[in-house]
Amino acid sequence: MKKKILLIAAGIILLLVVFFGWTFFGPAVHSPENKYLYVRTGATYNDVTDSLVKNEIIGSKTWFGIAAKMAGYSTIKPGRYEITKGMSLIGLVRKLKNGTQSPVSIVITKFRTREVLAGRMGRALECDSTDILAFMNDPDSLKQFGLDTNNVMVMVMPLTYEMKWNTSPSRIFREFNTAWKTFWTNERKTKADSLGLTPAQVSTLASIIDEETNAASDRPNIASVYLNRIRTGMPLQADPTVKFAMRNFALKRIYEKQLLTPSPYNTYMNKGLPPGPICTPAEHTIDAVLNAPKTDYIYFVASAAFDGTHVFTSNYKDHMAYARLYQKELNNRNVK
Numbered sequence: 001m002k003k004k005i006l007l008i009a010a011g012i013i014l015l016l017v018v019f020f021g022w023t024f025f026g027p028a029v030h031s032p033e034n035k036y037l038y039v040r041t042g043a044t045y046n047d048v049t050d051s052l053v054k055n056e057i058i059g060s061k062t063w064f065g066i067a068a069k070m071a072g073y074s075t076i077k078p079g080r081y082e083i084t085k086g087m088s089l090i091g092l093v094r095k096l097k098n099g100t101q102s103p104v105s106i107v108i109t110k111f112r113t114r115e116v117l118a119g120r121m122g123r124a125l126e127c128d129s130t131d132i133l134a135f136m137n138d139p140d141s142l143k144q145f146g147l148d149t150n151n152v153m154v155m156v157m158p159l160t161y162e163m164k165w166n167t168s169p170s171r172i173f174r175e176f177n178t179a180w181k182t183f184w185t186n187e188r189k190t191k192a193d194s195l196g197l198t199p200a201q202v203s204t205l206a207s208i209i210d211e212e213t214n215a216a217s218d219r220p221n222i223a224s225v226y227l228n229r230i231r232t233g234m235p236l237q238a239d240p241t242v243k244f245a246m247r248n249f250a251l252k253r254i255y256e257k258q259l260l261t262p263s264p265y266n267t268y269m270n271k272g273l274p275p276g277p278i279c280t281p282a283e284h285t286i287d288a289v290l291n292a293p294k295t296d297y298i299y300f301v302a303s304a305a306f307d308g309t310h311v312f313t314s315n316y317k318d319h320m321a322y323a324r325l326y327q328k329e330l331n332n333r334n335v336k
Contacts, residue, residue: 126166191290301322304328
């Protein structure tokens, strides 16, 4: 009889071991629809458990609470946590306890304004776009990077960045600054210096070229035109800067009255480079400026062939002849 009782007790213990083992170490966690649990900065333990239940990641707070006590999970670490199918309660608790976040991959393409950039970052990360804009508009915040509120966008290289979801605005721009400093090698800095330009000015010029053309083969020659104009004290007279000044990027044709738009970015009304970039400059366009060929080109105009290329000239007479051909083609195509 005693042996039978012992066997029953052992069986019960074994069942309990299996039950608790399966409960805490078995596949008890369900992956939510978007695959992630977001824990906001300042969240409490109750906020976390409420979110886990609401998103049907766990069925009950009870077993999670026991697992949390077993693992010593009490300090809440904000972030974006990937919840995989079949994860155990202990695995989930350990991930939250260790703050093992899944980074957010942010692709920066050509952005023209800081508002667009802030909106993109605000949609991808925890921080609000208004906080990011406030950082970009704060001269004191930008001093650490050697930039100001006008040229801060030169630091935003069109790359793919891996950031934690709860990254602060300050940390976002430290990430941008790291990529910027990596790109600006001593060799590139030396080339910029030989042009009489700072890295920020080179990037500002590159941003204008990026807005001028999609034809990669034309970028070096366009760079040479603008560098020649800078050297001779001639206004850049770049149409994209007028679009930027007007904040009308859909314009296909610039008329004389629009050239009078008052703005420090209007290079028809102001000599030299604008105070900052008019878009996030591409790496290859920056290199096109740094490696621009020595030419005597002073003018260029879009080809009347409408193939995306340009015609380069060194005298005004020839330039106007090609410009009239292009204007005629614009009229033929009824471009407004």
